[in-house]
Amino acid sequence: MQSFYPSQIIEYLYCPRYTYFEYVLRIPQYEDKFYKVTRGREVHNEKLEQNKAYLRKKIGVKNKWVDQYLGVEGLRGKIDEVLELGDNSFAPLDYKFAYWKDRVYDTYKQQLYCYAVLIEENFHAKVNKGFLVYTRSKHKLIEVSIPPEAKKEIKASMEKMLVIIQQNKFPKATTFKKRCVNCTYRNICIK
Template sequence: MNKGTQYITPSDVIQYLYCPRFIYFMHVLNIDQHEHRRYLVNKGRDMHVLKLVRNKDYLRKKIGVIDKLSDVYLSSDTNCLVGKMDEVLFLEDGSAAPLDYKYAFWDDRVHKTHIYQQCLYCILIEENFDVASHKAFIVYIRSKNHLETLSIGEKLKKNAMRMVDEIFNIINLGLFPDVKINLRKCEDCTYRNICVT
């Protein structure tokens, strides 16, 4: 699918994974979801800023970090992606990896949305720094900064780019996606009052 001149973010892919109709409402109808009104979203944004300031000169020696960049904005003209990473870590093995702070509790699993977000960050890192990026790190702030390491393989990257293509199909063709109704998700959805379920 021709992506045109529009760019999407890893956050768009997170929204797509939650429900593909988010993309339709946000990008086709241009209806904002007003998530800034949600307490945990705002608290998480505040914590991101605080962590970036506090950890400006801190290198994570235990994971083989030799250098890092903080608060990094990257774009890919090839894939029509843009993203802002909390940190890009340059590792002893010559690769680089994203590190993301989540204002969340570690609940013994990495959510699919977080995996694909980090995967797209790896793709952005590879294109912008011309280095391999095959792992990612997530810090769960509300669990005493629990650190999780993710392995990011080529199959995962292909799946992520397939989702990017599906998102551009919705946007460019104005498609209203069919979805499986999940009442738990629908009850908490910012579009619940306008979505035809």
């Protein structure tokens, strides 16, 4: 069974052709060349070291697991922090090497939705919300609601990705043409 990382599901949701180019044609992206990705990984590692003994009292954390690699059928990933909250629900917390700009980007939400699926199936607990920490804005903490429909969309996306791969199916491109401007596959994609 094919297993996806949250970043690959986010790419699919951004444009289904990412899945085709990456898995069917096996043309890799070279995202490690981008500064924010590399620096984000460095900040992530620094934060894990600094926060090992820190429970977030502000959000009612009873317990936490740091740097958790979790997997279920079709999905796997490493979560910065898995939090057990005072109401016995769980929540993912993710550090972002970014400034808070008064809105949560869809990609950040989708990543938390993927983590919610992983946490619910591995910890057998409800996940109703997640948290983002914007490290470039003095570690601003933002709460993000995780509705049941969002988790269903993640699972449906995984199934659609499998169809692309197993049937060698060339999907329709995103309807948002502005996304094509910075796409790593723009030079080989048939519009």
